[in-house]
Amino acid sequence: xxxxxxxxxxxxxxxxxxxxxxxxxxxxxxxxxxxxxxxxxxxxxxxxxxxxxxxxxxxxxxxxxxxxxxxxxxxxxxxxxxxxxxxxxxxxxxxxxxxxxxxxxxxxxxxxxxxxxxxxxxxxxxxxxxxxxxxxxxxxxxxxxxxxxxxxxxxxxxxxxxxxxxxxxxxxxxxxxxxxxxxxxxxxxxxxxxxxxxxxxxxxxxxxxxxxxxxxxxxxxxxxxxxxxxxxxxxxxxxxxxxxxxxxxxxxxxxxxxxxxxxxxxxxxxxxxxxxxxxxxxxxxxxxxxxxxxxxxxxxxxxxxxxxxxxxxxxxxxxxxxxxxxxxxxxxxxxxxxxxxxxxxxxxxxxxxxxxxxxxxxxxxxxxxxxxxxxxxxxxxxxxxxxxxxxxxxxxxxxxxxxxxxxxxxxxxxxxxxxxxxxxxxxxxxxxxxxxxxxxxxxxxxxxxxxxxxxxxxxxxxxxxxxxxxxxxxxxxxxxxxxxxxxxxxxxxxxxxxxxxxxxxxxxxxxxxxxxxxxxxxxxxxxxxxxxxxxxxxxxxxxxxxxxxxxxxxxxxxxxxxxxxxxxxxxxxxxxxxxxxxxxxxxxxxxxxxxxxxxxxxxxxxxxxxxxxxxx
Numbered sequence: 001x002x003x004x005x006x007x008x009x010x011x012x013x014x015x016x017x018x019x020x021x022x023x024x025x026x027x028x029x030x031x032x033x034x035x036x037x038x039x040x041x042x043x044x045x046x047x048x049x050x051x052x053x054x055x056x057x058x059x060x061x062x063x064x065x066x067x068x069x070x071x072x073x074x075x076x077x078x079x080x081x082x083x084x085x086x087x088x089x090x091x092x093x094x095x096x097x098x099x100x101x102x103x104x105x106x107x108x109x110x111x112x113x114x115x116x117x118x119x120x121x122x123x124x125x126x127x128x129x130x131x132x133x134x135x136x137x138x139x140x141x142x143x144x145x146x147x148x149x150x151x152x153x154x155x156x157x158x159x160x161x162x163x164x165x166x167x168x169x170x171x172x173x174x175x176x177x178x179x180x181x182x183x184x185x186x187x188x189x190x191x192x193x194x195x196x197x198x199x200x201x202x203x204x205x206x207x208x209x210x211x212x213x214x215x216x217x218x219x220x221x222x223x224x225x226x227x228x229x230x231x232x233x234x235x236x237x238x239x240x241x242x243x244x245x246x247x248x249x250x251x252x253x254x255x256x257x258x259x260x261x262x263x264x265x266x267x268x269x270x271x272x273x274x275x276x277x278x279x280x281x282x283x284x285x286x287x288x289x290x291x292x293x294x295x296x297x298x299x300x301x302x303x304x305x306x307x308x309x310x311x312x313x314x315x316x317x318x319x320x321x322x323x324x325x326x327x328x329x330x331x332x333x334x335x336x337x338x339x340x341x342x343x344x345x346x347x348x349x350x351x352x353x354x355x356x357x358x359x360x361x362x363x364x365x366x367x368x369x370x371x372x373x374x375x376x377x378x379x380x381x382x383x384x385x386x387x388x389x390x391x392x393x394x395x396x397x398x399x400x401x402x403x404x405x406x407x408x409x410x411x412x413x414x415x416x417x418x419x420x421x422x423x424x425x426x427x428x429x430x431x432x433x434x435x436x437x438x439x440x441x442x443x444x445x446x447x448x449x450x451x452x453x454x455x456x457x458x459x460x461x462x463x464x465x466x467x468x469x470x471x472x473x474x475x476x477x478x479x480x481x482x483x484x485x486x487x488x489x490x491x492x493x494x495x496x497x498x499x500x501x502x503x504x505x506x507x508x509x510x511x512x513x514x515x516x517x518x519x520x521x522x523x524x525x526x527x528x529x530x531x532x533x534x535x536x537x538x539x540x541x542x543x544x545x546x547x548x549x550x551x552x553x554x555x556x557x558x559x560x561x562x563x564x565x566x567x568x569x570x571x572x573x574x575x576x577x578x579x580x581x582x583x584x585x586x587x588x589x590x591x592x593x594x595x596x597x598x599x600x601x602x603x604x605x606x607x608x609x610x611x612x613x614x615x616x
Contacts, residue, residue, distance in 0.1 A: 146361050150311045151380040152477050153325045155415075157206060157303035159221075159281070160188045171200040171283075172291060180297055182224035183261035187299035191226065194241065194283040196291040202281045209305065210274040216306040217270045218346060219245060219279075220326065222262040222299030223255050229293050231260075238293040244282040247272050262299050266326075266346035269303075306380045309477045312421035321354040323416050325381035327364050331372040342375075349379075354419055383476050384422060385414030389450070391470055391487050396553050397535055399494045403434050403459045406468055410442065411450045418445035422474045430469040430486070432458040460491045463530060492534055493527055500545045506613050508579050508587045515577060517589050517609055518546075521616040524609070526555065526589070532573035533591065555591060556607050562599050570597050572605050586612050 159166075163176035172193040180189035194200040211217060223243045230236045240258035244251060245267060253267045281298055285291040304326060311320035329345045347367055355363065357379065364377055390409035398404050406428060418424055420443050427439040434456040445451055460466065465488060472483040496514045504520045515526040515533070523539040523546050533555050539546035556572040574591035581587045592606040 146365070146374050147376040148357060148361060149308065149376070149378045150320060150357075151306055151308040151378060152311075153380045153382050154305040154307060155302050155382075156209065156305055158188075159204065159298065159301035159303075160190055162204065163190060163202075165204065167201075167203040167205075169201040169203065170195055170198055171202070174200075174202060180299070181227040182222075182297055182299065183259075184227065185262055187222060187262065190281065190298040190301060192281065192283045192296050192298065194285045194291050194294050194296060196285050196289045198284075199244075200283045204279045204281075205276065206279065206303075207276050208269070208273050208303070211270055211305065212307075214308045215270075216268060216328075217273050218304045218306060218326065219253070219265075219267040219269050219301070220304050220346070220348070221265050221301040222297075223265060224257050224262045224297050224299065225260045225293075226295035226297050227260050229260060229295060236293050238295075239288055239290050240286060241294045241296040242284040242286055243296065243298075244284070246278075246280040246282060248278055249280075257296070264348060268344075268346070306378075308378075311379075311381065311477050312475060314419065314421040317356070319357040320381075321356055321419060321421065322349075322351065322360045322379055322381055323354050324348075324350040325379060325416070328378045328380070329364060329368055329374050330376040331368060331374050333372045345372075354417065381477075382415035383478065384412050384416045384418045384445070384447070384474075386418070386424065386445075386472060386474060386481070386483075387411050387413050388470065388472060388483070388485055390452075391468060391485060393468075393489060394454070397492060397551050398489060399492045400460050400462050400464075401494050404457050406431065406455045406457055408453045408470055409450055410445070410453065410472070412445045412447055415447050417447055417449075418442055418474070420444075422476065424472075424474040426453055426473075427471045428455050428469065429471065430467050431455075434458045462491075463493045464491045465489070466491060490529075490534075493529055495537060495548075496525055496527065498525065500539075500547075502541045502544050502546060506585060506587045506611060508581075508589055508611075510579075515579075515589060517587065517611055519611055519613055519615055521614075522546075526577075529573065532575040532593070533577070534573050556605065558603070560597060560601075562597075568598060570595065570603070574605065574607070584612070586610050 160176045160178065168174045172195050173191065174193070175191045176189070177191070178188045179186045180191065181187075182189075190202065192200055192202055208217060225238065225241065229238060238258070240256055243253075243255040243257065243265075245253035247269060252269065253265060255263065255265055257263060281301065283294070283296040285294055306326060306328065311322075313320050325348070327347050327349050329347065331343055331345060333341045333343060345368065347364070349360070349364060349367070351360070351363065360379060361377055365374055368374055387410070388408060389411045390407065392407060394405040394407050408426060408428070410426065412418055424442040424445075425439050426442070429438065436456055438455070440453050442451060468487045468489060470485050470487075472481070472485075474481050496511055498511055498514075498516060502520055503518065506519045508515070508517045510516075511525075513528040515528075517524045517526070518539075521541050523541075525537045525539070526533045527535050527537065529535075536552040536555060537548060538550040538552070539548050541547075554571050555574055558570050558572065559567055560570060562568050572593065572595055574593040576592045578590045578592075579588070580590065588608055588610040590606065590608045592604075595603050595605060597603065
């Protein structure tokens with residue numbers, strides 16, 4: 001027997017061929033039935049309906065579907081279609097409808113998820129599943145409640161780097177270091193051990209910059225006690241250190257630390273912008289006057305300007321990525337008297353990877369106390385900063401008729417990484433490439449990371465001087481950076497073509513203006529260039545032939561101190577030489593010249609190389 005649902009579908013198909021009036025009469029019952037049929041039965045019905053349609057194609061004269069089990073009853077089924085339809089409708093009982101209406105919300109949510117999977121498998125359009133779209137909107141709604149804005153961080157004053165300009169008053173000990181530890185975490189820090197009575201002070205005098213609308217000046221630091229204190233031993237356990245910051249003798253911050261761990265502090269000093277100010281970092285032993293093991297640290301004390309700015313967004317992404325910086329969080333805090341208070345918090349952030357802004361919002365929300373509700377987060381991000389730290393050739397000596405390689409080392413000295421959004425490109429110019437592209441790109445470079453780029457350069461046919469040109473371009477939210485630099489290189493004469501056969505006797509001779517000095521153990525060739533003898537090639541005897549082992553890029557080089565006391569190198573390429581010998585079988589080669597340094601001083605130079613039969 002056909003199932004009730006199969007019979008209904010078959011009857012509906014026959015019914016579609018009837019008059020327009022009959023279609024109107026049956027529209028409402030069919031709609032009601034479709035709403036009540038579960039998804040699983042609908043899928044089975046789709047399969048059965050497909051089989052029915054195939055059967056109709058095979059027998060176009062018959063409008064009624066057939067059953068494989070009851071082929072002989074096709075005619076009876078066609079005649080009783082009206083009665084079958086009525087019977088099927090009666091099978092949808094009031095009890096079934098009531099069960100569906102009383103499903104709880106969890107069951108409905110689960111059903112939506114199942115519907116979503118079925119819809120995706122069936123290839124349905126999005127307008128056929130409005131409930132699925134609404135669920136997605138409901139999931140993202142909490143994140144959308146937190147407003148976001150963006151900007152950049154300008155860390156314009158570092159108290160550690162400027163420690164030598166500070167005035168240190170009434171301290172037991174004070175110092176600055178690029179690496180100090182609290183809780184096992186390293187930071188650049190100022191160590192300020194207070195005396196037992198009174199305030200210990202480290203005072204700085206500086207001009208604070210002006211600010212535009214929306215900008216802020218922040219004093220940002222960490223405070224804590226230096227590692228190494230034994231808190232379990234009463235004689236070394238401190239009673240804590242009081243920290244304070246004053247601007248022109250006005251107290252703007254107070255803190256206290258009793259543990260070896262960093263505590264983050266931010267103070268809004270925007271109202272002091274635009275004038276010369278005296279900033280004092282203060283520590284105090286407290287009312288007990290016990291300064292025992294009060295190893296007070298100011299970690300990364302800095303003045304920071306927060307500047308609103310649109311951030312860069314990489315192609316194919318809809319929002320910026322964030323790594324590190326300062327977040328200002330506006331929160332609603334419900335007080336004891338049930339009044340809602342608005343306050344702004346500053347907190348540093350440093351993620352393990354580049355997060356999209358929506359992901360960063362969730363991270364910052366976790367850093368804020370649970371009883372406080374964030375309503376606005378401004379992300380002020382640190383920026384990358386690229387420097388070309390090396391530009392030159394891989395080979396120490398470049399000769400004519402030889403392809404060579406140029407290398408450029410780029411270092412990210414900024415706090416944030418380079419990403420695709422920065423669009424970094426480095427190009428080489430003024431030289432012909434043997435292969436490859438003149439412009440190369442960097443898609444990622446972490447803070448402190450170095451990257452070496454190489455180019456294969458086509459050989460020069462003769463000795464000459466050449467210039468390596470390099471250009472570095474990238475974007476930041478503040479500016480478009482376009483940096484150019486160049487280096488000079490010398491293309492030296494090629495190695496002289498001299499017989500490699502070992503000569504047993506001591507020998508010194510001129511070969512095409514190049515000088516050769518050797519014996520049965522080794523040989524040295526002094527290569528003549530445009531301005532004199534520019535380099536030496538060393539060989540050793542092996543299996544009756546001379547084998548090249550080294551090249552020296554200069555005959556001689558001296559170092560001297562210039563007028564400012566800075567050490568300067570002076571490379572010597574002598575032009576004058578003399579070959580001589582003596583009765584002891586010694587052969588000598590003497591170079592001499594006069595050279596002028598950058599300060600105008602004249603240097604007289606003489607250098608002698610000698611060899612005997614058994615020298616090695």
